[in-house]
Amino acid sequence: MTEEALQLPLAFLGANLPESPPGSLNRENNGRANKLDSQDRAFHDWYRFVLSYPPHLVRDYLEDFGLNSTHTVLDPFCGTGTTLVESRLNGIKAVGLEANPLAHFASSVKLDWEVDPDELEERSQDIAHLAVQNLSEQGIEDNQPFEGKTPDRVLKALNSEAAGLILTDSISSLPLHKTLVLLDSLNNHRDERYYRHARLALANALVYRISNLHFGPEVGVRNPKSDAPVVASWMSEIRKMVSDLRLVQGTTYPYAAVHLADARGIGRFVQPASVDAVITSPPYPNEKDYTRTTRLESVLLGFVNTKAELRELKRGLIRSNTRGVYKGDDDDQWVAQHLEIQRIAEDIEMRRIELGKTSGFERMYARLTKLYFGGMARHLADMRPTLRPGAQLAYVVGDQASYLRIMIRTGQLLGDIAQALGYEVVRIDLFRTRLATATREQLREEVVVLRWNGGSACYPCRQKDTAIRSVSYGSSKT
Ligand SMILES: C[S@@+](CC[C@H](N)C(=O)[O-])C[C@H]1O[C@@H](n2cnc3c(N)ncnc32)[C@H](O)[C@@H]1O
DSSP: OOHHHHTOOOOOOOOOOOBOOSOTTOOOOHHHHHSOOGGGOTTGGGSOOTTOOOHHHHHHHHHHTTOOTTOEEEETTOTTOHHHHHHHHTTOEEEEEESSHHHHHHHHHHTOOOSOHHHHHHHHHHHHHHHHHHHHHTTOOSSSOOOSSOOGGGOOOOOHHHHHHSOTTSSOHHHHHHHHHHHHHHHHTOOHHHHHHHHHHHHHHIIIIISOEEESSSEEEOSOOSOOOSHHHHHHHHHHHHHHHHHHTTOOOOOEEEEEOOTTOGGGTSOTTOEEEEEEOOOOSSOOOHHHHTHHHHHHTTSOOSHHHHHHHHHTSOOOSGGGOOTTOOGGGGGTTOHHHHHHHHHHHHHHHHTTOOSHHHHHHHHHHHHHHHHHHHHHHHHGGGEEEEEEEEEEEEOBOOSTTOOBOHHHHHHHHHHHTTOEEEEEEEEEEEEOTTTOOEEEEEEEEEEEOOOGGGTTOOHHHHHHOOOOOOOOOO
């Protein structure tokens, strides 16, 4: 707990934050809001989280904020890099932070357009040839389902600790063997110029073609397949990259960088007063575990090798699921005096006791809610020195009501916390809705639009300032 955190117990301002009426940025059509438009596939499709926000949402806010090549956009929770890639494609400088090494890797490769596409294709074909030859010597054809009994004798496998980290049956033994053979070929003929692209192509092929993973939207395992083409699937991902890289050859694009870092410690990575806009989707308290979503490819590509490494990774994340809460976590102190968050946590706990629920997850959920909002408060406080006065921010977050049916209005609460930290809440746009399975209610995914008007008096904020700060609303978009 930092000294500043102790100075900053957030009081609930109880403001009715402005929600924009239906307008150009309100996305009433969930179909479009959820989809990657076909013209938006380039670079974005190299690897992306299911249900990440689409590039057209980023474009809308780049335009709404009036950004151009003189500006810099920050995404402090950049995930697979949608904001960064889209900003760069639109000629705007971009900086990202991401604490999950696999997602950080994906973002950084998606921004690396210096690779020669012809050479990437040729080198990959050589490696593919070697891997296919190797498999064929073992009596295994990559592109034809294996007939007869799997030759257990020759099959490569993960060591027991690594195997214990992946979801059971997330990859069948023969596709796993083929993947490990391909990885051997890649490592044995490693060429630094293409290695990272080749590995990201494999990550994407693994998730969508080789494994038994299924996204609904949570990651799970369905219909394990006994075999799958691996080298061919990888080459098809490589060809996708090659054709995208050809599109940008000969054109200069602005600087983009992505740091493997915690969004609650931005100051060490981003220059003071250098950011003109933030477009981001942080986690929200919905029990989603981003380390689980990326687990198979994280383990196979060596980003997570042991339980200890996995625990360390989780410690660097905003607390958004109960499996990632640790003894000694203290972000909740940032919202110790935020009445609404305290009330929600109490309601959750009372409902749990009423229903006699006693599992570890159920007992942790009230605490998780406080840790989540405390972590976001810490992030918003920490980010202030990096923002230029007048910086505009868009935070995409979802309401939550599935567990014990206590409604958590994430966007409203985040706006309220931001306001207590000296940000102006400009409006809250509706992005899309999704059906909560427990309550059959439509939950809102919203974009909380903020402005940082400067004000060094508010850094570090004293409690008195936050409590008395008046609310100043911008005009709602129509
Ligand atoms: C909703 S996802 C972002 C998706 C992103 N918009 C995209 O295009 O893929 C939230 C991301 O925040 C990351 N994250 C969680 N806690 C973090 C922290 N403290 N610092 C940086 N990143 C964090 C997660 O690993 C996850 O990738």
